Amino acid sequence: MTQAPASASPDAVTRRETSWIWFDGRVCQYGEAKIGLLTHGLNYGTGIFEGIRAYWNAEREQLYILRMAEHFDRLRVNARILQMEVPLPTAELCSITADLLRRNRYREDIYVRPLMFKSAEIIGVKLHDVPESFAICMAPMGSYVGTGGIRCMVSSWRRIEDTMAPARAKCTGIYVNSALAKSEALQSGFDEAILLTMDGHVSEGSAENIFIVRQGVLYTPPPSDNILEGITRQTVMHLAREEMGLDVVERSIDRTELYASDEVFLCGTGAQVAPVIEVDRRRVSDGEPGPVTLRIQDIYNGLVSGGNAKYAEWLTPVYA
């Protein structure tokens, strides 16, 4: 029997169990999809996943999937890193996802979770010649972290190095790194963790990329600082340049530069644009979300639910 998380209402559990998903080439209900205890991906973390948001626009009675093709394209690249092959072209995956959202008749914000994993029930750590499974699940989701101003700590855990495991890939096993940092932060009374690279540069949050603002310029760590190459990060860079005329520079950031910044914010599919108002018990500027962050947040929030025709190509409407 599936154990419900303590916070999930019976209704939410029933809705999840009976929600339509994609699993190994067919549509079925979430509760029907089963895997064995010896599944390779479960034992060794040999899986990759994506996180895609769909935003409900109540006025238009429309659900918009945000930058879906980019997420499936990234999944394909990540699959190669783990010697896997995504079974279908991106266009087909997009159409399956939209179809599932329709079948589930969602009229709220949804998080879509494509998941690919080595599915053989065997003992043996390797990547090659291990069969794979592919699933697309989905569930309602609100905010992942606060969007009104969060308090962060620099984690005692360092971000995984690309020489150890592929930092740029959303690889399931690597998320132990994020989970350690996130729990340390929450259990120490903070909202989120910021991880440094092994050589002491700022890398990213536990599930978000990071930006700082200094004298009107945006800075964000480069991919070589072991970040996950975030799609929201790309979106933010685009919006800052095109909508606000700001310079955006990818360069390494030191820990104390976080303390000296005018503004700091995190961004990601889950987190969206989240202003950071405190790092390591030091207020960022006056301890309020800054004007650049708030403007970016505002533009981002407007476009994700279809409020900006210029960015219509980033959105896939689900309903006719």
Ligand SMILES: Cc1ncc(COP(=O)(O)O)c(C=O)c1O
């Ligand atoms: C470790 C990590 N960094 C950054 C991000 C942000 O990536 P994206 O904007 O593509 O969601 C995520 C997203 O889940 C993540 O897990």
